[in-house]
Amino acid sequence: MQKQETNRSIESSYDDHVMPIWKSLNVPVKRASGCTLEDFDGNEYLDVFSGISVTNVGHGNEAVVEAAKAQLEEFIHGCSYVHPNEPVADLAETIADITPRDLEKSFFCNSGTEAVEGAIKLARKYTGSKEVIALEMGFHGRTLGSLALTGNKAYKQDMAPTINDVSHTAPPYAYRCPRCNGDQCNASCADQLERVIGSHTSGDLAAVVVEPVMGEAGIIVPSDAWLKRVQEITHDHGALLIADEVQTGYGRTGKLFASNHFDIEPDILTQAKGIANGLPLGAFTASKEVADAFEAGDHLSTFGGNPVACAAALATIDELRDEIITKARQNGEWLASKLETLEADYDVVGEARGLGLMQGIELVEPGTMGPQNIAPRPDSKLASATSEFLREESNVVMGVGGYYKNVMRFQPPLTISRDQLGDAVEALRKALENVV
Numbered sequence: 266m267q268k269q270e271t272n273r274s275i276e277s278s279y280d281d282h283v284m285p286i287w288k289s290l291n292v293p294v295k296r297a298s299g300c301t302l303e304d305f306d307g308n309e310y311l312d313v314f315s316g317i318s319v320t321n322v323g324h325g326n327e328a329v330v331e332a333a334k335a336q337l338e339e340f341i342h343g344c345s346y347v348h349p350n351e352p353v354a355d356l357a358e359t360i361a362d363i364t365p366r367d368l369e370k371s372f373f374c375n376s377g378t379e380a381v382e383g384a385i386k387l388a389r390k391y392t393g394s395k396e397v398i399a400l401e402m403g404f405h406g407r408t409l410g411s412l413a414l415t416g417n418k419a420y421k422q423d424m425a426p427t428i429n430d431v432s433h434t435a436p437p438y439a440y441r442c443p444r445c446n447g448d449q450c451n452a453s454c455a456d457q458l459e460r461v462i463g464s465h466t467s468g469d470l471a472a473v474v475v476e477p478v479m480g481e482a483g484i485i486v487p488s489d490a491w492l493k494r495v496q497e498i499t500h501d502h503g504a505l506l507i508a509d510e511v512q513t514g515y516g517r518t519g520k521l522f523a524s525n526h527f528d529i530e531p532d533i534l535t536q537a538k539g540i541a542n543g544l545p546l547g548a549f550t551a552s553k554e555v556a557d558a559f560e561a562g563d564h565l566s567t568f569g570g571n572p573v574a575c576a577a578a579l580a581t582i583d584e585l586r587d588e589i590i591t592k593a594r595q596n597g598e599w600l601a602s603k604l605e606t607l608e609a610d611y612d613v614v615g616e617a618r619g620l621g622l623m624q625g626i627e628l629v630e631p632g633t634m635g636p637q638n639i640a641p642r643p644d645s646k647l648a649s650a651t652s653e654f655l656r657e658e659s660n661v662v663m664g665v666g667g668y669y670k671n672v673m674r675f676q677p678p679l680t681i682s683r684d685q686l687g688d689a690v691e692a693l694r695k696a697l698e699n700v701v
Contacts, residue, residue, distance in 0.1 A: 378406025483667030519594030519621025
């Protein structure tokens with residue numbers, strides 16, 4: 266007789282046998298459907314985090330599940346870089362059609378951090394240069410190469426040294442920017458990139474890596490002028506602009522890719538998370554000229570481009586084409602207006618910001634002065650307590666992020682209904698009323 270698992274028994278097994286790096290939202294998952302999670306004790310939760318911005322077309326999406334099942338019945342593995350197969354060929358062709366500009370050739374891997382590391386290798390091979398610049402507060406993964414790009418010591422403690430030849434420049438964090446003084450991004454900090462190139466590099470620049478919307482930094486949206494200026498400086502120095510769309514891709518921001526919101530043309534675009542709606546898959550895509558810098562043996566992945574994951578990705582893209590992104594954009598605009606109301610109603614809400622269904626509110630300590638004497642002090646304890654109240658009292662799962670761990674993150678499945686979004690907003694209002 267199979268034992269009856271409970272939340273506690275699952276967590277106990279994790280404690281005993283999974284390395285102690287897991288972070289619990291105290292919602293073990295037995296099953297999931299649409300925008301709902303169910304734990305082992307029979308409790309149901311509204312999910313507005315989607316496994317860190319992954320299940321964009323909803324948990325258990327029927328078309329994705331059926332596509333994966335069909336491929337499972339054909340074959341599961343043959344190493345897609347040794348045995349060409351239809352799911353990989355079709356997905357590569359599809360991505361060439363949907364990505365910005367003339368990005369035509371993809372490399373498939375298993376995760377976002379692999380996609381970033383592969384993109385850096387390709388940029389180095391194409392340019393013949395070695396140095397890379399990323400953004401302070403940015404996040405690009407936890408393996409040693411992508412960790413070097415990540416601009417937050419919280420992820421790097423006890424892990425140094427990472428790869429060298431990486432520098433960082435100022436992010437477009439207008440709310441806490443001394444140049445913008447808390448107002449809209451005026452793009453002046455983009456010129457800091459020129460200063461960093463001149464003072465922190467040897468001039469051997471291969472790439473500049475940016476997130477079009479900075480997710481882990483706290484849902485930071487740059488101005489179009491900022492991104493355009495960064496691209497200009499990058500190209501002036503003969504380097505490539507890498508758009509890290511691991512978190513922002515596949516409809517998350519109300520367009521298929523966040524880059525589509527801005528007047529930029531990335532040279533390499535990285536993808537993962539929402540690409541296959543939960544199956545492990547990553548990719549980086551470049552123009553034919555850049556991609557053909559790679560030669561046989563320069564890069565490889567045994568499991569990269571797994572045919573089952575690629576079949577799921579093709580179904581995911583088909584689902585996104587069926588008005589899901591349009592509705593996500595409309596619901597995102599509605600959500601943004603509701604979060605702006607929370608900002609007006611509560612002093613502890615310093616700023617509401619985002620694009621599409623990638624929205625956040627930054628929680629602060631009113632009457633204080635924060636870093637660089639700009640905006641009130643971040644309140645990570647309030648964010649943690651708010652997340653706990655949402656989960657325990659309203660059965661809503663909401664992520665907490667931001668460089669200062671004080672940003673409540675709305676990143677639900679894009680299939681979420683307006684009523685469900687409204688329930689989440691009202692639950693957040695209730696949490697702020699009670700926790701504050």
